[in-house]
Amino acid sequence: MLDDRSYMRDPSGAGRSLTMILIVTLIGLFIVQACVGFYSHVDLDGIFALSVDGFKHKRFWQLLTFQFMHSTPWPWHVLFNCLALYFLGSTMEDTLGRSGFLKLYFGAGFSGGALALLTNWALPHHQDFSVLGASAGIMGLLAAYAIMFPMRSIMVFIWLIPVNIRVWYLFWFLLGISAFGTIVPFDGVAHAAHLGGLLFGVAFIRWGRDLSVSLQEWNPLQRKLRRERMIKAATVPLSKLRRRPELEDAQEVPSEEFISQQVDPILDKISAHGIQSLTPREREILQAARARMSKR
Numbered sequence: 287m288l289d290d291r292s293y294m295r296d297p298s299g300a301g302r303s304l305t306m307i308l309i310v311t312l313i314g315l316f317i318v319q320a321c322v323g324f325y326s327h328v329d330l331d332g333i334f335a336l337s338v339d340g341f342k343h344k345r346f347w348q349l350l351t352f353q354f355m356h357s358t359p360w361p362w363h364v365l366f367n368c369l370a371l372y373f374l375g376s377t378m379e380d381t382l383g384r385s386g387f388l389k390l391y392f393g394a395g396f397s398g399g400a401l402a403l404l405t406n407w408a409l410p411h412h413q414d415f416s417v418l419g420a421s422a423g424i425m426g427l428l429a430a431y432a433i434m435f436p437m438r439s440i441m442v443f444i445w446l447i448p449v450n451i452r453v454w455y456l457f458w459f460l461l462g463i464s465a466f467g468t469i470v471p472f473d474g475v476a477h478a479a480h481l482g483g484l485l486f487g488v489a490f491i492r493w494g495r496d497l498s499v500s501l502q503e504w505n506p507l508q509r510k511l512r513r514e515r516m517i518k519a520a521t522v523p524l525s526k527l528r529r530r531p532e533l534e535d536a537q538e539v540p541s542e543e544f545i546s547q548q549v550d551p552i553l554d555k556i557s558a559h560g561i562q563s564l565t566p567r568e569r570e571i572l573q574a575a576r577a578r579m580s581k582r
Contacts (some may be wrong), residue, residue, distance in 0.1 A: 304384050305375035308391075309368045312354060312420060320358040329357070335416035336399050338407045349403075353395040355418040366443075367420045373440075374427040381434065390490050394426020396482035401482030405468055417476040422483035425460070429487025432457035434556075460484065549575045 287569035322328055333345065336352035356364040379387040402417045431438075443449070461484050467477025554567045564572075 288289065293404045304387060305372060305379050308420075309371055312356070312364055312368055312371075315354050316356050316358065316361065319355060323358050331416045331418065334400065335418040337413040337416050338403060338414040341403060349396055350392075352399055352416075352418045353392070353420055353423055356420070357418070363419060368423060370424050371420065371427070374424065374431050377435075378427050378430055382430075389494070390426055390430055390487065391423040393490060393494075394429075394486040395420070395423035397486035398422025398425065398476075398479035398482035399470070401485075402476050402478040405478040409469075412471060415476075416473070417479055418477075419476070421476070422479040424463075425480045425483030426487035426490070428460070429451070429457060429484045430491045433488065433491045457484070 319330055322330055334338070334348060334351040334355055336348045340348045356367065375387070375391070378390065382390060399417065399422060402422075406412045406414050432453045436452070438453050439450045440453045440456060441448050441450050442456065454482065459482065464477045464481035464484060467473075467475060468481050550573050552564065552572060555563060555568070
C-alpha cells in the first residue's frame, strides 16, 4: 500500500481498467478453483499449475495458466497478491499505458515461470513442485516501480504489522531473498519465479521500454497520450480550493511551445533518473501542464 494514493490514479478512471479486470479475474478464478477442489476430485493443480512434469506431458499452457491460480482454500495468497496488484498496477498502467502494462506484467510472469522450471529441472536436489500465483508478474511491477519511483514509500505487512518502507530498499531486499531462495529452496515459496519477475521488470524498464517508446514516437497521437500519462503519474491532482495559479511564464507561452520547450525535457529527465530527481521548479512546471490539460 503506497503512502500517496493520488499518485496512482488516472482521474479519468480509464487507467484502472486493466488492473481491476485482472483483480476481478483472479478472485473469480480463485472461487472457482476452491469450489472445484472442495466438491470434486479434479486435479486442477496438475492441469493448470506450472511444473516440470506438466511440461514433460506437453502441458505448455501452464506457463500462462499458473499466473491465474492461487493456493486454496485459505484466501490470503490471492488477497495479498490482489492488494499489491491494485496499488502497483494502477500506477504502472497510468505510466506505461495499457500495452506497456500488459507486456510488463505477463512478460514478468512468463520469465518467472521459465526460471522456476529451469531451476527445478537443472539444479540438484530441487524438487519438482507446482508453481502457482500472480507473484511473478507482481514482482515485475514492483521492480519497474522501484526503478521509476525509488523514493516513494510502500506499506508492507510483517506478521500482520504494517510497516512503511522505501520501495527501493524493498526491491533490493526481495531480490536478495529471491536469489538465495532460488539457490537454496526454503519455506515452499517459488523464489525462482519471484526472481525471474524482478529481473524482467528491471530489464523491461532499462531496455525494453526504450524500444516501445521509440516506436511510439513515430505516431503523434501515441506520443501525445504517453506525454499526458506521464504528467498525470508524476503530479498530484489539486482540488479547486488548493489549486495554485499557473506559472506566469507558462501563461505567456503557447501550449505546444510550452510543452516542447519546458515539459518534454522534464519528462525525459523522469525517464532517465526517476521522479525524485526533479527540482521544485520542475514540479511546478508539471503542475502547470496538468492544469492546462484539465482545461481542455
